[in-house]
Amino acid sequence: MQSELNEMYRSLGVSESVLRFAESVETALKPRFAAIDARAEYNQMKVIKAMQDNRVSDIHFAATTGYGYNDIGRDTLEQVYASCFHTEAALVRPQLMSGTHALHIALSGNLRPGDELLSPAGGPYDTLEEVIGIRPSVGSLAEYGISYRQVDLLPDGTFDYENIRKAVNDKTKLVTIQRSKGYATRPTFSVEQIGQLIAYVKKLKPDVICMVDNCYGEFVELNEPTDVGADMIVGSLIKNPGGGLAPIGGYIAGRQDCIDRAAYRLSAPGLGREVGASLGLNQSLYQGFFLAPTVVAGALKGAVFAANVYERLGFAVHPNGTEERHDIIQAVTFGKPEAVIAFCEGIQAAAPVDSFVKPEPWDMPGYDSPVIMAAGAFVQGSSIELSADAPIRPPYTVFFQGGLTWYHARLGILKSLQALCDAGLVTLPQEAI
Numbered sequence: 280m281q282s283e284l285n286e287m288y289r290s291l292g293v294s295e296s297v298l299r300f301a302e303s304v305e306t307a308l309k310p311r312f313a314a315i316d317a318r319a320e321y322n323q324m325k326v327i328k329a330m331q332d333n334r335v336s337d338i339h340f341a342a343t344t345g346y347g348y349n350d351i352g353r354d355t356l357e358q359v360y361a362s363c364f365h366t367e368a369a370l371v372r373p374q375l376m377s378g379t380h381a382l383h384i385a386l387s388g389n390l391r392p393g394d395e396l397l398s399p400a401g402g403p404y405d406t407l408e409e410v411i412g413i414r415p416s417v418g419s420l421a422e423y424g425i426s427y428r429q430v431d432l433l434p435d436g437t438f439d440y441e442n443i444r445k446a447v448n449d450k451t452k453l454v455t456i457q458r459s460k461g462y463a464t465r466p467t468f469s470v471e472q473i474g475q476l477i478a479y480v481k482k483l484k485p486d487v488i489c490m491v492d493n494c495y496g497e498f499v500e501l502n503e504p505t506d507v508g509a510d511m512i513v514g515s516l517i518k519n520p521g522g523g524l525a526p527i528g529g530y531i532a533g534r535q536d537c538i539d540r541a542a543y544r545l546s547a548p549g550l551g552r553e554v555g556a557s558l559g560l561n562q563s564l565y566q567g568f569f570l571a572p573t574v575v576a577g578a579l580k581g582a583v584f585a586a587n588v589y590e591r592l593g594f595a596v597h598p599n600g601t602e603e604r605h606d607i608i609q610a611v612t613f614g615k616p617e618a619v620i621a622f623c624e625g626i627q628a629a630a631p632v633d634s635f636v637k638p639e640p641w642d643m644p645g646y647d648s649p650v651i652m653a654a655g656a657f658v659q660g661s662s663i664e665l666s667a668d669a670p671i672r673p674p675y676t677v678f679f680q681g682g683l684t685w686y687h688a689r690l691g692i693l694k695s696l697q698a699l700c701d702a703g704l705v706t707l708p709q710e711a712i
C-alpha cells in the first residue's frame with residue numbers, strides 16, 4: 280500500500296525526499312491529531328443532537344421562492360444553529376451574503392444613533408473598518424451617528440482591562456470582540472479568554488450587548504463564545520460552519536431580542552425573519568453544518584502540519600508548532616518574496632479545481648501592496664477550502680487556511696514544499712531524508 284501511495288504522490292509531482300521529510304514531521308504529530316479528532320467527535324455529536332432535537336426531516340430540504348413565507352426548512356435550520364450554539368435564536372440565511380454582511384447586519388440592527396460601539400481587543404478585521412467608519416465610507420455606522428472607541432491589546436497580546444474600564448461609558452451599547460486574529464499578528468483568543476473579557480465588561484455595564492466575530496473559530500474548541508456569555512456570535516457559511524457545501528450565506532446566533540433586531544434590519548421593519556426564500560439551498564446548508572466538525576478537523580491538522588514542517592525548516596510560524604489552536608489560520612514568514620510566491624504556486628498546484636493556473640501578485644483594490652492568492656475552490660472565495668494569501672511586502676508572510684479533507688491539506692503542504700525545494704529556496708535536512 281505504501282509503495283502505491285508513494286507512486287501516486289510521485290505522479291502528482293511530490294519527490295521521494297519531500298515525502299520522507301514530511302513523514303518524519305508527521306510521526307511526531309500523532310497525539311495532536313488524536314486530540315483534534317476527539318474534539319471533532321464531540322462537535323459532531325453536538326450537531327447531530329441539535330438536528331435530532333429539532334426533528335430534521337426530508338421536508339426541510341424543499342425549496343421556497345418569492346417571499347418565502349412559512350419556510351419551515353429555513354426556520355428549522357435556524358433552530359438547529361440555535362440548539363447547537365446554545366442560544367435562544369439564530370438567523371441563518373443565504374441573504375446574509377458574507378461574513379462582513381452578517382457583521383454589518385448584527386451591528387446596524389442593534390445600534391441606534393447616539394450609541395457607542397466599543398472594540399476592547401484592538402482594531403477589527405479590515406472590511407469592518409469601512410462598516411464602522413474607521414475609514415470614512417458611504418453608509419458607515421459613523422454616518423448614522425454611531426461613535427466608535429477602541430482599546431488596543433497590551434504588548435503581550437492580552438486585554439488592557441484598566442483602559443477597558445475607562446472606555447466603557449453611558450453611551451456604550453455594544454462590545455465587539457473578534458475571536459480570530461484574521462490576518463493580523465496578535466494571538467487568537469480562546470473561548471475561555473473571551474468569557475473572561477465578557478464577564479469583566481458585563482460587571483461594568485450589565486446591559487451592554489457582547490457580540491463575537493466568530494469567523495474561522497467554529498468547532499475548533501468544544502465550546503463557542505455563546506457558552507461563555509456572548510449575546511451574539513456571527514460568522515460566514517463559506518468558512519467553518521458551511522462545511523464546504525454551503526454555496527453562500529452567513530449566520531447570527533444569540534439572544535432573541537438581538538436576533539429580532541438584526542432580522543428587522545436584514546429585511547425590513549415589520550417583516551423581520553418571516554420573509555426570505557431559501558431557493559433550494561436548505562439541503563446544502565444542513566449537510567454542510569453536519570460535515571463542518573470533520574472539515575474543521577482536517578483544516579486544523581493541515582495548519583498544525585504546516586506549522587511543524589516550516590518550523591523545522593527554520594521559518595517563523597504563527598501559531599508555533601506546539602501551541603493550542605483557537606482558529607484554523609496558519610501564518611508562515613519566509614522573509615523573501617520568491618518564497619511566498621513559490622509557496623502559493625504549490626498550494627494552487629494541489630487544488631482539485633484550477634490546478635493548472637499560476638497565481639501571480641496583483642494590485643488588489645484597498646491594499647497598499649500587491650497581493651498573491653492561491654485558491655482552487657469549488658465555491659468562489661471559500662476559505663474553508665484550501666487557500667493561501669499573502670501581501671508582497673516585508674516580512675513576507677503567507678497566511679494559509681482550510682482544506683475540506685486532511686489529505687488535500689497535506690498534499691497542498693507537500694506541493695508548497697516541493698515548489699520551494701525546486702526553486703532552491705529550501706534545503707531539506709539530510710538526516711530526515
Ligand SMILES: *Cc1c(COP(=O)(O)O)cnc(C)c1O
Pocket residue numbers: 377378379380404406457458459460461492494495515
Ligand atoms: C473572513 C472574516 C471576516 C469577513 O468575512 P467575509 O466573508 O470575508 O466578508 C470578518 N472577520 C474575520 C475575523 C474574518 O476572518
